[in-house]
Amino acid sequence: MSRWSRICAVRDIPALGARTVTFGAIRVAVFRTADDKIFALRDRCPHKGGPLSQGIVHGEHVTCPLHGWVIGLRDGLAVAPDLGCTARYEVRVDDGEVWIDFTQPARSTAAVASCTHAP
C-alpha cells in the first residue's frame, strides 16, 4: 500500500487558507499559501492546542486563533520568542492534486533539536 493519501485538489483549499483532514485520531491542517504552496501540520498549536487550521495564513506562517502564536508552515516551529513546535507531514502536489504522507510526521533538522514529534 502506498504511504501517500490523496486529499483534495489544490483549488479546494482557499489561497491563504486551510482545510482539515483527519487521519485516525489525528486532525491535520492543510494550508495553501498565496503562491499555491501546500503544507500540512498537525492541527494543534504547541501553546494550548488551538486549531491552527482556523488561523490567518501569511507568507509561510500561520497565526493561531487562540493566543496569536505564529507557527512556521515549513518546519512547524513557533516563531521566536515563543518556543515549541507541531508535527508536520510530507506533502506532494501532482497535477493539481494534493497528497499527504500520514505514516509518520516528517522530521526537519531544525525541528528535531527543540521538540519531539510524538503525536
Place this chain on the structure above:
Amino acid sequence: MQKQRLVVVGNGMASGRTLEELLKYAPDLYDITVFGAEPLPNYNRILLSPVLAGEQTLSEIILNDVLWYERHGIRLHLNTKVVRLDRTARRVVSEDGTVADYDRLLLATGSKPVILPLPGRELEGVITYRDAQDTRRMIEAASRFSDAVVIGGGLLGLEAANGLKARGMRVTVVHLMPWLMERQLDRAAAQLLQQSLEARGIRFLLEARTQAILGDADGRVCAVQLADGEPLPAQLVVMAVGIRPNTELAESARLHCNRGIVVNDTMQTFDPRIYAVGECVSHRGVAYGLVAPLFEMAKVAANHLAQYGIGRYCGSVPSTRLKVTGIDLFSAGDFQGGGGAEEIVLSDAAAGVYKKLVIRDDKLVGSVMYGDAADGAWYFKLLREGTNVAQLRPQLMFGDRNLGVAGYQGRERAAAMTDAMEVCGCNGVCKGTIVKAIKEQGLFTLEEVRKYTKASSSCGSCTGLVEQILMSTAGGDYSAAPKAKPLCDCTEHTHEEVRRTIREQHLLSGAAAMTMMAWRTPNGCAKCRPALNYYVLSTWPREAQDDPQSRFINERAHANIQKNGTFSVVPRIWGGSTSAAELRRIADVVDKYQIPTVKITGGQRIDLLGVRKEDLPAVWRDLDMPSGHAYAKALRTVKTCVGSEWCRFGVQDSTRMGIELERALWRMYAPHKVKLAVSGCPRNCAEAGIKDVGVIAVESGWEIYVAGNGGIKTEVAQFFAKVDSREEVLEYAGAFLQLYREEGYYLERTVHFVARVGLDYCKARVVGDREGRKALYERLQFAISDEPDPWKQRVDGIARHEFESLRAT
C-alpha cells in the same frame, strides 16, 4: 562575491543595538569589524550606578559577551582605540596599528566627560564618571579612603554620590547652580530630592565654585578648595559636570561636526559611506545623552545599512529617571513652564510628594514628579503623542490609575511586589518572570518585554507596572515607543496614513493597499490584514471586495471560537425581547445538536456554547433567527429595560426604541465591537452609562451618551446630545457611529476614538452640523442596507468549504 565590509568604531550601547538590529534585517550582508576602546564587550552603561552602589556586578550588566560576536562572525578588537580615519582610502587605523578597510563605516564614539580646567585636575584620585573603569576605580577608592567630593549635582553626580555613600564614604556634593539637577527639575522638586539625599547622609554645597584641587606629597588628592571657605578634605574627587560628544576622530578626518557629528534623518554623515549613532551625534542641532533616543537612532541606521532604505529619525523627547534606589523621580519635556504655559501643581511636603504638569494649548508639554512617579510613563505617553488633555484635565493630576482599572486597585508600585506576585492578569505573568526575561534576554523596551513574556500585551492595564519593572531592572531611561506607531511590523505607516492613502488613492483591496504602501511582507500578518480589510470595506462600501482570508476566524465562521476549538452561537434577540416560539426553537436545537452549555449573556441574549464547527450551518438553519454578530467587530446588542410599556417609572418606550436602533444598525461592521443600551427613565436599568452609545429617556425626549465602556477600564459615557424624537435618536446615534466607522482605527473602541479626536470634534460633526449629520447617516445606510445576514447566506450554501472537513482516500 565578496561581502561588503562594515567597520564599527565604538562598542557602546548605540553600536551594540545597531548591530543587533542590522543582524535581524540582514544577517549575511556584511563582513563586520568592531573596535572598542574599553576592555569590556558591550555592556549596559545605565546600570553602572547600581554597580557602584553595590546592587549589581559588572558581569551582570554585560549585554553581548564575546561569544555573541563570535557567533555572528564579527571581528572584535577590544581595548583598541581607533586613532586615524582615512576617508579617501576608506580605512581606519588603531593605536596598536590594526588596520581595517571599510565599504561602510559606523561611528559610535560616544561622549567624553567634561574635565574642568582646575589646578590639580591631574592628581591621582581625581576621576570622571563615565565608564566601567571609572566605576572600578571608585569602588576601589571607597574601600581605602573615607572622604569623597563630587563636583556636579546633576544626574550622574548624584548617582555617584549615592553609590559612594552606600559604600561607606563621607560624601560632599559641590554644585554651581542654586538647585540640584537644574536641567531636569524645578526648584521645589529639587529641594525634596536634596532633603531625602541629606537624610542618607550626603552633604550639599550649592552655588559653590571649585577653585582648585589640592594634593599631598605623594601626588594624591587630599582636598578641594572652594572659592570661599575652608578646603574640603577628599581622597577621591569625582568630576561629573557633564559630557560632550566625542568627535575627535571625525574631526581629524574633516567630517563635518558641530557639537557632535552632524547626521541627517537617516543617520548618515556628510560622507555618504559613513553613518553615526549615539551620543557622538548631532541631529537637527541636538545631541542626546539618554538611551531611548540612541535606540531609535540605532533602528534607523540599521535599516539603512541593511539597504532597506526606510525609516527616519525625527528626534526624541527625552525623559529622565534618577537611578537611586528608594527615590522615585521622573522628569520629561518642558518642565519649567512659563511663557503662556499653564501649570498644575500638587505639593505635599510632609508626605514627600511633588508633582507638576505643564500644559500648553491643551497639551501636556512637560512634567516633574517626585516621591510618586508611578504615572510617569502615562504622562510621558500623553506628552509624546501630543494628546489633547482638555477632557482629562480634572483627573489628570491623579494619574492613569485613577481611571479605574479592574483588578489592579491599590497595586501601583512594582517595587513593593514580590517576584511571585502576578503583574499581568490576562496572561498570568508574575514579576519574577518579567525580571528574568529582562535580564536574560537583555530587553530594553516595553515592546520587547511584551513579545518575550506576553505581559501587558493583551488588555494593557498593567503597562505602567511593567514599565516600572523594566525601569528598575534594565535601567532608568528605558526606550519609549516612537511617536507615531506603525500599524504593525509589516509597514512603517500608521493607521492614520493607511486610512488616508486608501481614501485618496481609491484602493479597493488590502492587497492593493499593501502594494501601494510598499509592505515589507508578501501578504501582511494577522495584525494588518484584518485592519486593511476593514479599512477598504468601510471606506469604499459596495465597491471594495471583502477578503474572508483576512478576517479573524470568528468573522470567517460567523461564530466565536472557544478554547477547545468548538464554537458558540448567539442568535439575535431584538432589544432583548423574545417569544415562546423562539425559545422553543432554541431548546430544540440544544437537544438536537447536544449543545453542552446554554448561557444568558450580559447583553440580554442566549449563548449556545460548544457547537461543533461542522454543525454550525444546520444549527443556524434550525434556529431560523438572524446572526447576533456576537463574534464580530460590529454592532452587538442593544440592551433595553422594559420602559413605559410596563414600568411604573418609565417615561418612554425604551424597548421599542432599542429594537428600532438594533434593526437600523445590525450588520454594521466597525473598528471594534459596538454595544448600545436604551433606558426608559434616568434610573437607567439598561446601564446605558457604560455603552458605546447609551440612550436615556427623560420626560421631554431622549438624552444620548457616547463612548462609555464596561471593559478593562470602566469608562462612563459622556453626554452627547438631547433630542426630542425617536427618529432623531436614530440619526444622531447612526451619524456618530458612522464617524467612528470612517475615522476610527481598527481595534479602537469608541472610548479611545473619542479620547483621541476629542468629544468636541464629534459633537461639531454630528450635533452642530445638521447637513453633515444627515450625510453621515446616509452613508451609514448606504454601507449597511444591502449587507446580508451571514447565517442565512451560509444556510443557503455559501462558503461551504469553511465547515466541511476533507477526506483522505
